Amino acid sequence: MSNSIDLSIASEQTRRRFLQTGVLLLAGVSTGPALAEGAEPMLRIGLMTDLHYADKKPVGSRYYRETLDKIAVASGQLSGASLDFLVELGDFIDAADAVDVELGYLKTIAKPFAEICVDRHYVLGNHCVDTLTKEEFLDTIGQEKSYYSFNRGDFHFVVLDACYRTDGKPYGRKNSVWTDANIPAEELEWLADDLNQSDKKTIVFAHQRLDDEGSHFVNNSPTVRKILEQSKRVAAVFQGHSHANDYQQVNGIHYCTLRAMIEQSGPDNNGFAVLEIDGNGGLKIEGFKKQASYQWT
Template identity: 30%
Template sequence: MVTSLAKAQSAGEGDKAQLSIGIIADPQYANKEARGSRYYRESLGKLRRAIAELNQHQLDLVVTLGDLIDEDFSSFNPVLKEYQALKVPYYHVLGNHDFSVSDAEKARVPETLGLGKATYFSQQHGSWRLIYLDGTELSVFRYGIGDLRREEAQAYLDKLTEAKAARGRPWNSGLTAKQFNWLEQELQAAKQASQRVLLFNHLPVLPAEDGHNLWNAPELVTLLEKHDHVAAYLNGHNHAGNYAQHQGAHYVNFKGMVETQAETAYAIVRCFQDRLEINGYGAEPSRSMR
């Protein structure tokens, strides 16, 4: 159930958030002219102002939901410098545009974003488990021409295209079977530890007909709906934003920061025992989700 933020705050007045997280989606910075509603160069200033605001709040961490850059490996350096001003730890999930670099540079992207060999991982924060997914593992953009993994992804995409699935687009991607197995183990471990779960990924999985969805979104939703301790799945990718509720879990697609010349979009998610509260800034709406 989604209620107005003001109503929820008054109802829960006096309680304290168990976890507070800054959320940034799709800055998609590049030093180039705007195209349509995407103002790539302006993202640097918007990001700087967002970080200054986030530093005014008591946060535990900040998560960027993919597409830190739009293209060109040289775009990483100026945008990552802005993150150094953050007063709390920050983490990135991989997005499709993060691999809009030369084939020779693609393998360097995860390390550049502070990720190790395992580009999906989890963290425990008291009664919460945070799961960071890598929705780019199965993709046609992450690997260079001639790479077997790219050929396998193309075969997967061809099947989706033949089935006329809305999510069957080359700018979308999916999880590997290995990552699915790992996720199942993480969900089970969280349940045994009596932890609620937040998942972060670049690509959405709901609503079902979104053309930006993860290639294997139906399989992921089927897995998550078996676990009633999953509180929310948080993502970017669709710059317009979106929201769905399914089997008690909330699926929130945050708006892209790169959109529009002046208006920004980012948020703070606060986790309480009985609800999640999203404080939206700029174009991002505020929500309270029981």
Template identity: 40%
Template sequence: MNRKKFILSSATLIAGAKIPLAKQNTTNGKPQLRFGIVTDLHYADRDAAGTRYYRQSFQKLGECVELMNQEGVDFLVELGDFKDQNASPEEKETLHFLQTIESKLREFNGPVYHVLGNHDMDSIMKDQFLNTISNSGFSKAQNYYSFNAGAFHFVVLDANYTREGVSYNKGNFDWKDCYIPEDQLRWLEEDLRRNARPTIVFVHQQLDRPAFESAHDIFCPHNADDIRHILEKSGKVLAVFQGHYHEGSFNILNGIPYYTLKAVIEGDGTVNNSYAIVEIGQHSEIVIRGYRKAVTKCLNAMPQ
């Protein structure tokens, strides 16, 4: 596939009767594929702390799932930091938070996929998280994996490792020390090599480090440059969708757009909710329809 040239344009949000909806999609004709994204719910049955309204994430996710069902999207992706923990963490309690928010996500009438975030292993093991959730089409949830939908390929990465390659488990980490180990990078290269389809990548931590000030490097894997090089070299990646940085962001680096979705947990009430529908058009152009706080973007892919 030839390298795509992406032209960015913004679409303005309009207010619906209940939920602020994005403008009519601008893909050329009927979209080939539509999927939902939501991130950083940090659900826990605990009181708010600062701008984080942990308990409300259950209701906010319910609104998201209801809208996704109404819209009939093809699948839904949760981009990490799905659950949180109490101020005095207990393993059993944390697992209950995860089970509760997973049950709400499962109300979506279609395939669901998870991306691992650092808070998902704060007081439980990575295997405990994976054994509690499920990814559609997999007998056991994996921490990194790929799948096909329609004419497209999708890759889920796990950057929840220390620089030494030690997996995050039960709070044994500093969240600013994140990394994708060599074996996962080799898997990524091989997965992209074997796949001939246009590809979308999902990851919790941000990969677009050069576009940020140095203070924001803490939100990126140490080897973000190496990861981006693999994506660029493949010539197949249409876009990367991320979480982790609660304020959200958008950048284009070497022809690949990096869209960071705003966090669900931030702010009181559903007016401060955040989720989006991604539509891929007939010519691989992408429209991101943001709801509530989420930003709407139009990425028009024009072959060189």
């Protein structure tokens, strides 16, 4: 994402959306931590985003080196949570001027992250592949593909990759700008086919946002949303990139933007979550520190 996010703007956007869609929010979201009465968790999923780890001095509201301390706190909380899997929603590292430096950032933060949970999934963020190629990033963290799907229990999960330029070229080696994020035709075709082949309720993970249009959103997000809506199986999309808590419901799909771990200094300015899916298919996001909590039944 940009190096100059204004969190006050993001907060104002959230306020306006609440005023515009307050009835939907009150009907579909609770800030309480409890699952639906009588429903036990079927799956527990760790979520975090925008760690932006780098061994460099703070810039603005970003305290790059403090990510190591923040992930240690998250590890202490999540390691005992009996997670089924863990997802990082992009911008795992910050950009560097040289490949070896950026690989060093990645190897440093990958180690404590890997200690949290054996089953891990990484969404590519624009900073992850600013200097590195996608192949270099994926090889280092041990993930085969940048977009794919998998099943756990009664749910289907989809990981998307919007780190492509408008002309379809993948990000890497500083060949892109963060506002030019797209899901290319080949991935769109794969997504439609993947959703059509599954009969399970589905959750999508993305980095750049899909719930609207603008600089922090995937350029062809209306096309992506149409595919998600037509499947009639997608319950929620979890995304990052804009660094502040945000939520809106679009045509029956919950879009939850998580708070960035990198923002601000000190242990209280952390953010991560556990997503619980109950036996009735209800979703609860238990947010820690600055991450908001939600519940959708």
